[in-house]
Amino acid sequence: MNGFSDLGVAVIGTGFIGTVHIGALRRLGMHITGVLGSNAARGAERAAALGVPRAYDSLDQLLVDPAVDAVHVTSPNHAHYAQVKAILAAGKHVICEKPLAMTSAESAEMVELARASGRVAAVCYNTRFYPLNQQARGMVAAGDLGDIRLVTGHYHQDWLARASDWNWRLETDEGGTLRSVADIGTHWIDLVSFIAGARPTAILAELATFIPERQRPLGPVETFAKAGGQASEARHIETDDAALILLRFANGARGSITTSQVSHGRKNAMNWEISGADGSAAWDSEHPDHLWLGHREVPNQVLQRDPGLMNALGSAAASLPGGHVEGFADTFFSLFRAVYTDILAGRRSEQANYASFEDGHYEMLFCDAVIRSAREGGWVDVGGQG
Incomplete structure (x- = not known):
């Protein structure tokens, strides 16, 4: 080939x-x-x-x-x-x-x-493949932010904010025990772990189901689509509409995340901020072409995605010139480009930075920990992590 x-x-x-x-x-x-x-x-x-x-x-x-x-x-x-x-x-x-x-x-x-x-x-x-997230990973790896201290952020949406909103993810037998955490929360955890170079090893979680009963349409409904006045039936909901989670990372950093699928006006708002001993960085998916860089002694900066101004990791993930916004669909292009380059080579390369099945397994261990913490009301370790 x-x-x-x-x-x-x-x-x-x-x-x-x-x-x-x-x-x-x-x-x-x-x-x-x-x-x-x-x-x-x-x-x-x-x-x-x-x-x-x-x-x-x-x-x-x-x-x-x-x-x-x-x-x-x-x-x-x-x-x-x-x-x-x-x-x-x-x-x-x-x-x-x-x-x-x-x-x-x-x-x-x-x-x-x-x-x-x-x-x-x-x-x-x-989401690893928004170019400025690759840029941030390169900065952390190079020590630009110093030792990482604090990792915070959220992932908020509104597509399930009303009792009439429906999707298969609401059913535990199709979507699983967790919803907002498993669906969008694991995106955030995977991304900040990738950028910070360390995973959470212990968590404290609270889950909330604000809409305990919803109207399930009797016909099919596409993700992010409205039911459109179809006949429906009442269904009891057990999965989480939102979650609040405190985090302890393997490198000593602390963090927090909130997830929500019931936050009006937030269509797909993923945000992270990482604070280190020497500087900070922040990024928001609703403004994906800008990376905020925080300093104490000099003015703060905003790096616009431009391959000519970015580090090697960031520029390698970029597909368009600066000023030509790269968004959600472009991340799949960049991800698949990396995966299929390895497929052509016959194996995963040592430099590959797309999520592996090992990464996917960690996210399932993270979900286990969230469930245990929410039920027991205390800090729990994420299984399999030292």
Whole structure:
């Protein structure tokens, strides 16, 4: 194989995020072999709408297609474990949406299967690939901020702010025991751990379900879409609308995060601030082309994303010249570019900075710790961390 166009890629899932994956793959020049929908009719309908040549009738049919080298898993959370196992057993590379699994027992097994397979296995924590987040990682690694002391921030949305809002993630059998933490909170934890070069080893968490009863439409609803006046039924909700979590990091830093899917006006607001002994940095996903840099003795700075002004990590992640805003969809392009470069090489490179299955497993251990802390009312260690 010589280039991306020589690789065949199939996508499982045809909703919002599956469509984002397809757009980024096309931008890379990948050969998209087909999609697998939630059922044959849905798959055929979406394949036609997306201009994809084929809709597979089943996962088995997808996996025996010799044209498929890699598979993207964008299905609901409960399907990840079985689908990824089958993909790896078929000898295909895999890129799985977050969270990796429903439980840490599942994710631990997936890590071992990925190692044994020799295939490239990645988790789609795309926010690492905003170029200024790569810039920040390079700055921390170079010691520009000094020893890291404090890591704070939030991830807030409003798409589930009303009792009439609905999504499959609200169901524990499809989305898991945690919702705001597993869906968006693990994005934040993965990102700040990546930037700071250290993970939380202990946490103190409080979970809140502000809307204990919601109206579930009797028909399908796309992620971020409104139900549109469909007939509905009342459903009791057990998953978290929001969470407040204190953090202790392996390097001695302290931190905090709030997650919310019920904050009116916040569409996709991910924010972090890292304070070190020699300086601070902050970034906000709603203004992704600017990195705030804080100083004490000299004026503060704002670095606009410009490859010519950034460090090696930051400029390598940038795709457009300065002043041409790179956003959400661009992160998938940059992430997939890194993953498929390794797939062409036959293995994950030592310099790879996309999330591995090991990273995805850590996030499941983090979710376990959140649940334990919320139930027990105290600090708990994140399993498997020294």
